[in-house]
Amino acid sequence: MSSNPNDALIPVGRLGKPHGLRGQLTLHLHHPDSDRIWKAKSLVIRNAAGDRTVQVERLERVTKGGLVSLAGCTSREAADALVHAEVLVPSNFFPPLPEGDGYYAFQLEGLTALSETGEKLGVVATLTSFGAGDILVVDVPGDSWLLPFAEPYVGQVDLVARTVVVRPLDDI
Numbered sequence: 001m002s003s004n005p006n007d008a009l010i011p012v013g014r015l016g017k018p019h020g021l022r023g024q025l026t027l028h029l030h031h032p033d034s035d036r037i038w039k040a041k042s043l044v045i046r047n048a049a050g051d052r053t054v055q056v057e058r059l060e061r062v063t064k065g066g067l068v069s070l071a072g073c074t075s076r077e078a079a080d081a082l083v084h085a086e087v088l089v090p091s092n093f094f095p096p097l098p099e100g101d102g103y104y105a106f107q108l109e110g111l112t113a114l115s116e117t118g119e120k121l122g123v124v125a126t127l128t129s130f131g132a133g134d135i136l137v138v139d140v141p142g143d144s145w146l147l148p149f150a151e152p153y154v155g156q157v158d159l160v161a162r163t164v165v166v167r168p169l170d171d172i
Contacts, residue, residue, distance in 0.1 A: 009044055009051070009088040010106045012037055018079035019067050025079050027059075027066040027087065031105070031129075040089060043070070047085035103159060105134075111164045113138045116155070124164060138166060145169070 016026030029037060042055050055071035073079055094104055105127040113122045122140035127149060129135065134149035147153040147166055155165035 008091040008106075009046075010091050010093070010104075011086055011088050013065070013087045015045070015068070015082050015085045015087060016065070017083060018076045021076050022069075023073035023075050023079045024058075024067055024069045025073070025082060026062075027068045029065050032065055036094060037089070038066075040093070043068075044088040044090075045070075045082060045085045046088060047082065051088075103157065107159055108136070108157065108164065111157070111159075111162050113140075113166045114163050116165055116167065121166060121168070136164075136166070 011030065013027055013029040016028050018024065019026055038059060038061060040056050040059060042053050044051050044053050054073075056068060057071055058067075058069040060067050070082075073082065091106065097103065108124050108127050111124040112120055113124055115121055122138045122145070125137040125139045125144065127134055127136055136147045136149045136154055138145045138147060145166075145168060147169065153167050153169070155167070157164045
């Protein structure tokens with residue numbers, strides 16, 4: 001991955017089993033409710049062979065994900081070779097958000113988790129959703145915390161300083 005955050009590759013899903021005989025694949029998205037991915041003209045496919053950018057020929061939404069046709073993938077055998085590959089897009093695929101109007105989940109990953117007194121507690125691993133709300137996963141020495149992404153558990157997020165203030169569940 002590039003050190004330039006504008007060139008960073010952001011995982012958006014995984015390729016699933018082939019669909020039909022002409023190389024189409026199922027697409028399992030990390031955030032299936034997002035509309036942005038449906039505008040993709042190309043995707044980065046990551047598997048054991050490495051990363052490669054592939055043009056999207058067709059992308060359609062279906063229940064719980066999508067179906068994708070990729071340039072050069074024209075047979076079931078070619079599709080089989082891509083099953084379980086990670087699907088990524090460059091971070092600049094996502095439009096900038098207005099100042100103070102939130103952040104993308106990928107922007108939280110790697111932030112230093114601080115206590116309210118400024119003590120380093122850990123590092124944000126990811127922001128995920130289990131249906132009832134977003135959960136911030138914070139890796140702390142020897143453990144991981146799952147915190148509801150809401151007050152009073154998560155406070156100020158500072159993307160410039162790369163920090164987020166958190167309150168462990170035991171403190172509430």
